[in-house]
Amino acid sequence: MIPPAFEYLQPNTIPEAIMLLQQHGEDAKILSGGQSLIPMMKLRIARPAYLIDINRISGLSYIKEEGAFLKIGGLTREAELEASQLIRSKYPILIDTAHVIADPQVRNLATVAGNLAHGDPANDHPATMLALGAQVVATGSGGERVIPIEEFFLSLFSTALQPDEILTEIRIPLAPPHSGGAYFKLERKVGDFATAAVAAQVTQDANGVVQKVGIGLTNVGPTPIKAKKAEDFLRGKKLDGASIRQAAQLAADEAQPSSDLRGPADYKKGLIKELAKRALSRAAQRAGT
Amino acid sequence: MAKKHLVSVKVNGREQEAVVEPRLLLVHFIRENLQLTGTHIGCDTSHCGACTVVLNGKTVKSCTMFAVQADGAEILTVEGLASAGGQLHALQEGFRAEHGLQCGFCTPGMLMSSYALLHNNPNPSEEEIRRGISGNLCRCTGYQNIVGAVQYAAAKMAKVQSKANVA
Numbered sequence: 001m002i003p004p005a006f007e008y009l010q011p012n013t014i015p016e017a018i019m020l021l022q023q024h025g026e027d028a029k030i031l032s033g034g035q036s037l038i039p040m041m042k043l044r045i046a047r048p049a050y051l052i053d054i055n056r057i058s059g060l061s062y063i064k065e066e067g068a069f070l071k072i073g074g075l076t077r078e079a080e081l082e083a084s085q086l087i088r089s090k091y092p093i094l095i096d097t098a099h100v101i102a103d104p105q106v107r108n109l110a111t112v113a114g115n116l117a118h119g120d121p122a123n124d125h126p127a128t129m130l131a132l133g134a135q136v137v138a139t140g141s142g143g144e145r146v147i148p149i150e151e152f153f154l155s156l157f158s159t160a161l162q163p164d165e166i167l168t169e170i171r172i173p174l175a176p177p178h179s180g181g182a183y184f185k186l187e188r189k190v191g192d193f194a195t196a197a198v199a200a201q202v203t204q205d206a207n208g209v210v211q212k213v214g215i216g217l218t219n220v221g222p223t224p225i226k227a228k229k230a231e232d233f234l235r236g237k238k239l240d241g242a243s244i245r246q247a248a249q250l251a252a253d254e255a256q257p258s259s260d261l262r263g264p265a266d267y268k269k270g271l272i273k274e275l276a277k278r279a280l281s282r283a284a285q286r287a288g289t
Numbered sequence: 290m291a292k293k294h295l296v297s298v299k300v301n302g303r304e305q306e307a308v309v310e311p312r313l314l315l316v317h318f319i320r321e322n323l324q325l326t327g328t329h330i331g332c333d334t335s336h337c338g339a340c341t342v343v344l345n346g347k348t349v350k351s352c353t354m355f356a357v358q359a360d361g362a363e364i365l366t367v368e369g370l371a372s373a374g375g376q377l378h379a380l381q382e383g384f385r386a387e388h389g390l391q392c393g394f395c396t397p398g399m400l401m402s403s404y405a406l407l408h409n410n411p412n413p414s415e416e417e418i419r420r421g422i423s424g425n426l427c428r429c430t431g432y433q434n435i436v437g438a439v440q441y442a443a444a445k446m447a448k449v450q451s452k453a454n455v456a
Contacts (some may be wrong), residue, residue, distance in 0.1 A: 104423065
């Protein structure tokens with residue numbers, strides 16, 4: 001219940017924060033929402049000697065379309081995503097995702113960027129960002145670098161962020177016309193991690209033939225999974241009952257779930273298949289409107 | 290020992306200050322430093338919501354924040370709901386009238402989540418109420434009467450508001 005002692009640092013700018021990360025290296029952790037990190041500290045699973053609170057840094061909280069991207073700032077809270085008119089009208093897959101993350105109190109503090117940077121395959125936004133083909137901007141002592149989301153998740157709790165880097169922005173390509181996406185999650189109760197979940201994003205041409213497709217799987221492996229075989233199968237085809245069923249089976253085959261207290265592995269595979277069917281159907285529906 | 294920090298907060302309208310270790314959880318600061326024990330600790334894992342307070346207008350789980358993070362903030366706890374003269378908030382009336390509690394342990398958290406819900410959405414549907422309190426667990430009531438209590442309060446607050454609008 002009570003974390004081990006740590007030093008608390010409150011930089012006012014990103015360069016200050018990066019300097020502190022450089023100074024303290026592996027002994028330091030960034031505190032943004034803290035809704036994953038603090039529970040781990042209370043259980044003493046995480047024991048950073050230095051906590052660098054970035055919540056006082058201004059200019060990191062925004063949701064805007066700029067150039068070719070929807071840009072979400074590193075301190076944007078899940079609740080802000082849910083409340084955004086822009087997101088509700090143009091990116092319902094992000095609303096689907098934010099809605100099933102934890103609960104209202106947690107969503108007031110938890111950040112979208114933190115949901116990615118934490119590196120937990122049970123978090124929800126990773127699969128959605130994989131489906132959307134997003135990029136993340138990492139800011140460190142070497143300046144800014146852009147990391148494609150498919151290269152971001154390395155292993156359990158390990159991402160491509162260097163020890164002196166902060167995830168400062170998420171970039172999502174603006175959806176072309178005839179695009180739609182959806183996120184379907186099964187949880188035992190509100191606030192739980194996913195037993196399994198699927199994100200699907202499609203872009204069709206005027207005849208309904210799939211041009212672009214992204215499918216991401218939550219909590220069925222050591223990292224979030226991009227269902228590449230399912231994606232390859234659907235490209236160039238129309239989305240109908242048969243193609244969706246087959247793609248869903250391919251996605252289930254690509255899942256690598258473990259048996260645990262949320263269910264046996266083969267149950268989770270079956271769940272991925274069903275959720276993929278629903279996510280693809282809803283994505284097709286939204287693309288058609 | 291880690292360097293201590295000064296935390297200045299306004300709690301239920303009163304300025305409060307203390308010098309604390311960074312690892313002091315906000316819920317412990319509220320309960321032990323400020324002696325406001327209405328905010329409860331119901332779990333070890335940030336699930337139950339019994340520790341919910343309103344911080345700068347938003348509900349947070351005070352067990353999942355450090356007191357040092359709240360420096361400069363305005364906090365409302367359950368003790369701040371009734372008026373200075375002791376008149377119960379419409380929500381507190383509703384929980385009594387609709388039997389929205391049994392043991393009462395989750396109730397402060399339920400009140401604070403409902404307070405924020407009604408502030409943002411004065412006329413919520415039943416589904417919106419259930420979503421609004423979805424971060425608060427109750428082992429006694431089965432939630433039905435809690436929903437009824439919030440509906441009671443929403444109706445009462447709407448009536449008071451329309452009387453105020455006419456006046």
